[in-house]
Amino acid sequence: DNGSEVRVFVRIRPTARFAQELIEYLPDGETINIRQRRDSKRDVVNNQLSSRSFRMSGVLHDVSQEDVYNTVAHNVVLGALEGYNGTIMCFGQTGAGKTYTMTGATESYRQRGLIPRAIQQVFSEVENRYSYSFTIHLSYLEIYNETLLDLLSSVRGTRAEPGGLAVVEEARGGVSVKGLSLHPVHNEDEALNLLFEGEMNRVIGSHAMNKNSSRSHCILTIYMESHSRTLSDARYITAKLNLVDLAGSERLGKTGSEGKEQKEAMSINRSLSFLEQTILALADRRREHVPFRQSKLTHSLRDSLGGNCNTILVANIYGEAAHIEETLTTLRFASRMKCIKTEPAVNEHIDP
Numbered sequence: 589d590n591g592s593e594v595r596v597f598v599r600i601r602p603t604a605r606f607a608q609e610l611i612e613y614l615p616d617g618e619t620i621n622i623r624q625r626r627d628s629k630r631d632v633v634n635n636q637l638s639s640r641s642f643r644m645s646g647v648l649h650d651v652s653q654e655d656v657y658n659t660v661a662h663n664v665v666l667g668a669l670e671g672y673n674g675t676i677m678c679f680g681q682t683g684a685g686k687t688y689t690m691t692g693a694t695e696s697y698r699q700r701g702l703i704p705r706a707i708q709q710v711f712s713e714v715e716n717r718y719s720y721s722f723t724i725h726l727s728y729l730e731i732y733n734e735t736l737l738d739l740l741s742s743v744r745g746t747r748a749e750p751g752g753l754a755v756v757e758e759a760r761g762g763v764s765v766k767g768l769s770l771h772p773v774h775n776e777d778e779a780l781n782l783l784f785e786g787e788m789n790r791v792i793g794s795h796a797m798n799k800n801s802s803r804s805h806c807i808l809t810i811y812m813e814s815h816s817r818t819l820s821d822a823r824y825i826t827a828k829l830n831l832v833d834l835a836g837s838e839r840l841g842k843t844g845s846e847g848k849e850q851k852e853a854m855s856i857n858r859s860l861s862f863l864e865q866t867i868l869a870l871a872d873r874r875r876e877h878v879p880f881r882q883s884k885l886t887h888s889l890r891d892s893l894g895g896n897c898n899t900i901l902v903a904n905i906y907g908e909a910a911h912i913e914e915t916l917t918t919l920r921f922a923s924r925m926k927c928i929k930t931e932p933a934v935n936e937h938i939d940p
């Protein structure tokens with residue numbers, strides 16, 4: 589695999605009520621079939637099922653956090669240390685396991701998720717690469733109702749940006765968030781402390797604004813820069829690794845909700861449907877215009893979905909019959925995402 593396609597994994601949340609009759613995965617480890625009752629009256633009478641088949645890069649059921657890490661993230665992190673951008677995203681309905689996959693269970697070391705494990709791998713690799721000097725920074729961005737929030741603005745010494753945060757486009761198709769604080773980190777502990785502070789701020793902010801934390805998108809970014817100690821030339825490499833926990837993908841706001849809830853729901857529905865439109869445009873190579881600017885989420889991920897990036901999607905699903913509709917939606921999204929081609933290339937620069 590030369591990493592020329594977005595890689596897409598399905599992770600099934602463990603349950604005692606796994607719907608074997610509706611969810612079937614084949615021994616190839618890549619195919620998942622979903623059976624569904626047909627809607628028409630006659631089919632209901634005959635108890636007919638229709639089946640849809642999805643090809644993924646892998647199906648993860650009863651897989652430990654460590655094995656999930658090794659399957660989905662290990663190589664992307666290695667790539668980032670060598671100058672290839674990487675993005676790992678979790679997508680799925682609320683409760684399906686996105687945060688468990690990304691961050692893990694905070695009270696249990698064995699159950700820590702992709703982010704703390706990526707941080708650990710980064711620093712252990714850096715220690716072993718004597719002939720390079722690395723500079724690592726972190727940022728933590730939350731997108732809530734189309735507003736960009738810096739989850740690390742409370743860290744001592746951080747200056748608030750008076751104009752707020754904004755996505756800005758850079759040369760060569762890159763983007764950055766103006767005003768987002770970047771924090772230098774020298775070891776795993778410093779990085780984990782920042783992660784913890786960001787998580788706290790996410791929770792505190794959600795209480796203060798009376799919002800549910802599954803109603804926002806969060807992007808933790810690890811920036812790496814490395815200079816060779818042996819070569820006397822001015823070349824150096826950089827890469828960004830984005831770890832993205834998306835808002836719950838369930839369709840909301842159809843019944844009953846009003847006011848703030850309604851606004852949140854509309855905002856999420858819109859940003860996820862813009863994400864979907866962007867993905868369709870990226871997957872369709874004839875399409876010249878990709879509508880990144882429609883939402884803050886797609887705009888801030890402009891350089892991190894297709895193009896110059898190793899991109900991974902984890903589609904989190906429930907294995908229970910009650911959630912089969914949302915599961916189908918999630919898998920449809922995942923199989924669209926799998927059609928996107930990527931062209932990862934080393935980000936090499938030369939000091940002026």
Ligand code: ADP
Pocket residue numbers: 600601602680681682683684685686687688689693802836904
């Ligand atoms: P989401 O972020 O998608 O809303 P969470 O990650 O918060 O969902 O998961 C909901 C609950 O299910 C949490 O209590 C979480 O610990 C548990 N959970 C999710 N996936 C797993 C898993 N693979 N193994 C064990 N527990 C899980």
